[in-house]
Amino acid sequence: MEDVLTDIPLPSRFFSEDLNNFTAPSPPLPSPFLLLSTPDAKNPLCPSLLIITVSSPSLYIFHHVSSKTLIGTLVLPEIPFSGNFVEPSLRDKSCNIYALNDADNLIYVVSIQYPVPAERSHAVAKLLIGEQIVPERVLILDSVQSRNFRGKLSPDETFAFKLETSLERKDPTLLKGLDYFPSGSVVDGLAPALLGRCQMKKIKGTLCVSWPEFGGSVMSLVKSLLLKDVLPRLECNSDGDSEEECSRLGGVKNHLLDSELYT
Template identity: 35%
Template sequence: MDDVVTDAPPPSRFSPDDLDNFAAPLPQPTPILVVSPNPSPAPRLLVVLISPTSLALLPSPPPPLHASLLLPDLPLNAIPAHRTRAAARSLISGLQPEEVLVLDAVRSGAYRGRLSADELVEGKLETGAARRRGGVGAAKGVAALAPPGSVMDGLGAAVMTECEIRGKAASMVVTWPAAARPSDFGVMRRVAAELGVDLKAAARVSGRAGLGALYT
């Protein structure tokens, strides 16, 4: 009769790769918000530029940065989906802005590819606090995005979620096509006026991947 205590156990039916699926994920390093040596008070309005069209508003050379958001586990490229929530939390909790304006681009896939390449789209999503105020900054003259649905993701959506949780007034204005000129959209013209940017110098962009930029 076999000794069930001392006999070698049968080989596992799982491969080592399968067993790794049951291991606890490694903790992700916390994003680091580095504020300038002489920080100003909490900004009244934080503008987050994400879309190529909005990034074209940046003057050359750009003004001095008020703060930098560092993710130690990532190289200098776009923030992946699994890190956007942590980045948004660090950004909003660290700067504590009164209002937030996010400028992002609609993804054609969110509308099942039914957006025309020649059709200009400009719409906004807002937190409850922003709706009660009638909008945020340059977004006040923008109509609600229709249909709203779950058409946005990435860092912009994570910033909006964080602002909703914290009860902050935040508006996200999205545009299409992604490579349109800033002058094609009313919100971009108003933001350019507030930043003192000459729209004639903001040329059409080609959908380049951007890090995003933060200005107060």
């Protein structure tokens, strides 16, 4: 006769993943939203160029552009504001929107200073492009992630590549001399979501990715590309100490991206 106390019990008829069906789902996160200084649902902002900075070098460059005016911010509810400074700082976890003081063109710059989770990328892209902000052209500045690049990358080499929407490729105006991102390599996260949004809304868009992810050499490269093909009158007031600070902050920023975005 079988001993019901000591014999191995029959296997559960549920798979382990099925047991989660009995757990209450997590409450949905609140939607991200824009706060603009002059909100007008009937008349969206229509800049001639929208520059979206994601990489540490591009954030550093536009943080030190003095001729800009804060016009709004994008709020991701799960990102806390605690620890942010009263005045905009590279240490803030923020996403501020600025208007550059350019006499010939209306140019906006979006500085994304916190990691955007992959599942929130499309919601953020939708907010920045095509609804309250309808730009003629979009330039996205991001970094190459070494794990996504086909081939070995040395911290001593410096380069940049681009990707474009079909409309921009027909009539390129930004970064004309830059090579295209090599086949077999991948860009993921917020930047391709922004470029995909441009493609869907039929807006001319360019994504520029640079390597290494931070440091003085790549900062000089990105700045030279901007001066040559995008903003020839760009003035960036900085010093050597600020570049060292950017390198240190860039390391922290990319550590957050590695730990939160791609797990």
